[in-house]
Amino acid sequence: MARALLEKGVRTAVIVTLGERGAMIVRRKGDDETVEQSTTDVNDDDDSNHETIMISEPADLPHQALPVVDAVGAGDAFCGALAAYLSRGVKLEQASSMACGVASMSVRKRGAQESYPLAQDLPECLQLDNKQQSSDGEESERRGTITFVTGNKNKLLEVQRLISSDQGKSVPFDLTNAKLDLPELQGSPEEIAREKCKTAANLLQSAVMTEDTSLCFHALNGLPGAYIKWFLDGLGHDGLNKMLQGFDDNRAYAQTIIAFSPGPGKEVHLFDGRTEGRIVPPRGSLDFGWDPIFEPLEEECESGDIDKGNTYAEMTKDDKNKISHRSKSFEKFRHFLATSSGEILKGMNA
Ligand SMILES: O=c1nc[nH]c2c1ncn2[C@H]1C[C@H](O)[C@@H](COP(=O)(O)OP(=O)(O)OP(=O)(O)O)O1
Ligand SMILES: [Mg+2]
Secondary structure, eight states: OHHHHHHTTOSSOEEEEOGGGOEEEEEETTOOOOOOOTTEEEEOOSSSSEEEEEEOOOTTOGGGGSOOOOOTTHHHHHHHHHHHHHHTTOOHHHHHHHHHHHHHHHTTSSSSGGGSOOGGGOOGGGSOOHHHHHHHOOGGGOOEEEEEEOSOHHHHHHHHHHHHTTTTSOOSEEEEEEOOOOOOOSSOHHHHHHHHHHHHHHHHTSOEEEEEEEEEEGGGTTOEETTHHHHHHHHHHHHHHHTTTTOSOOEEEEEEEEEEESSTTSOOEEEEEEEEEEEOSOOSOOSSTTGGGEEEOHHHHHHHTOOSSOOGGGSOHHHHHHHOHHHHHHHHHHHHHHHSHHHHHHHHHO
């Protein structure tokens, strides 16, 4: 089961809790951190790709002498404590062992929340000392979190798919999502993207990514552009087609501008991606915006090695991602994160 989850694309490791026997970490070989704990036992001969590490609570946990009275809430105690230790820079094996210790304390009191120890009640072996945090918090080990602020679930789904197909090119950042529909000023797509990103960073007081997508008709000098949302809502697919009647050019390009800011008041970085196509009568699934009326040009399809002549809405999600405006801008953003991660992490913490 743990291995199946790893094969499905879990990034770091799968942890299985085993009640009084502690927990088990399963991960791909080669993804290891230094194992320093006497509480761990690595077994890497179960198959060639994975290793299993058995974790137990710290041997000097004073509560081991007390009777177990109630297991309610132990799993939540483990997960909460694990998240807290990891977020403070403790390595996975040690954080898991300490989380087993917190869960072990919780089963020695009745109830769920009431059974969780307060920070001041933790015995020494479950407390963080400063030495441990600073030695584990070196630049090469650090990760940052970026919040993708969007009110559009389809954008989020496509970006999540791009990230999960990105294995091997991973960057030291995790993406979370906040569903906010932010105000969008009038102006060029770049100005709109920049201002929206600044607003998001100020609102959330954190590192954020936003994205703005435009659909630009060549015959109309780039309009509706950034205002496509309002045109689509007001006119529908047929109305957008009718706008081009009387012109002999039905070409259009889709453009995504990703905007990234490491925090409130910090510089905004822009990454754009474009895909050229034609506006056609609607064909395919009606799931996402103007996908049914946008047919990418033959050259675009050739460059992604996918079938020609389909609208975005007739393609699989993976094929769309091979050539889409969104994937092109995301690729530039990913490259920026990979090449400037040290500087960005410093900026995020400054
Ligand atoms: O790949 C796409 N395929 C088809 N339609 C798309 C695509 N990407 C955005 N769209 C639609 C959504 C909205 O009608 C407009 C862009 O407006 P845009 O402001 O960027 O999106 P939004 O307001 O829905 O979400 P957000 O909260 O991120 O601003 O084009
Ligand atoms: Mg919007």
